[in-house]
Amino acid sequence: MKRLDHLEHLDKHLVDELAQVARETVRDELHRQAREQRRKAALYAASGAVALYAGAALALTVGLALAAGLPDWSAALITAVLLAAIAYLLRGAARPSRQDAVQAPGGEDRVPGGTPPAGPPGGLGSVPYPPMPPTAPGAPEAPRAEGTDPEGPHHRA
Known part of the structure; x- marks a missing residue:
């Protein structure tokens, strides 16, 4: 028996x-992946900052070019209107409109050529959250009039 006890100790030690x-x-793999993701995020952030400054320089160039032939205030106004129009068009391109969405056979919206949106976790179907109880758990019930059905008419047979 002592021999088996010794083997059991070795098994536990091995496990x-x-x-x-x-x-x-x-842990090492997660650290490596996190380092790579941080590097990518820093490069994307730097790219965005440089693109922002490039856009500002372009807007300044357009404003100065217009100011060569127009009063300064009107050149600035035209530049602002152009930037606002570009921002509106980019916003519209970023998300599909309701006319572009196609109703999928399962009742979900689907973007043409795309996959249907993922449903909520837990397999709840189209319900984004579980139903709420009428009262908080552990709360005292409200007094009812005598002779009323506590379940309501929808539960009657």
Whole structure:
């Protein structure tokens, strides 16, 4: 029997070591992936900042070019209107309109050529959250008049 007890201790020790190695491997991989993601995020942020300054320089160039032939205030106004129109068009291009969406056979909206939007987790179908109870759990019930059905008419057979 002592021999079996010794083997059981070795099995437990082996399982603990394997679990520790697995944890360290997963942790190292997550750290590596997080470093890569942080690097990508920093590059995207820098790209966005440079693009913002490039857009400002372009807007200034357009304003100065218009100011060569027009009064300064009207050149600035025309530049602002142009930028507002571009922003509106970009906003419209960023999200599909209701006319572009096609009703999928399952009742979900689908963008042409795309996949249907993912439903809520838990398989609740089209309900985005579970139904709320009429009263808070543990709260005292409101007094009812005698002879009334507590379940309401929708539960009667």
